[in-house]
């Protein structure tokens with residue numbers, strides 16, 4: 625399966641910083657053979673759409689509303705994201721689950737709305753440190769995936785991207801071993817295949833959490849790790865391109 629590397633800029637950037645970062649990424653694109661995307665803050669979608677025009681880099685947002693249109697102050701709809709050339713939206717990132725109170729049900733609603741409107745949701749799942757220490761990783765991740773699969777038609781499930789991001793590995797420099805991550809990816813794969821059969825083998829499952837150029841190969845060598853969702857290392861063009869190059873060598 626073709627690997628997918630997606631940058632999650634989180635709440636970082638400015639007009640000047642984004643322009644420099646994207647110029648740097650553009651310069652290295654001729655060497656990239658994997659799929660590449662960046663999920664940028666809402667206000668910069670218009671800027672980034674223009675700066676990425678004519679490149680193969682796919683634009684995405686970091687969240688999307690579960691509603692189609694109307695009196696939802698502060699929310700951004702799938703339709704609006706499509707207006708700015710977005711193809712992806714991250715949904716259910718742990719920082720939204722933690723700081724914005726997003727439950728499994730809210731995440732499932734958002735995924736359903738995004739798919740219905742023609743966006744590819746990158747559905748984030750992952751256990752906290754406490755969950756991990758209690759030996760509940762598979763149970764928690766399994767439940768998070770199940771909440772999404774339950775509300776979708778089989779054909780919609782085939783259009784998902786999943787990101788396994790252990791919460792304790794995000795922005796901390798700590799990571800599971802590639803083998804530990806693979807175990808969780810394999811479980812997610814089993815859930816997907818259990819529900820939609822062979823089509824589940826084509827759903828990309830990304831790893832996220834302190835992925836960087838020096839550890840990317842270990843993760844991307846695993847059978848069920850089809851790419852990465854990159855936070856900190858996506859803010860430096862050289863690091864982001866270096867991860868893309870590791871992924872390109874494993875397509």
Ligand code: PGA
Pocket residue numbers: 632789793794795796832833834835853854855856857
């Ligand atoms: P990180 O973030 O690479 O900085 O750990 C990943 C993410 O939160 O998507």
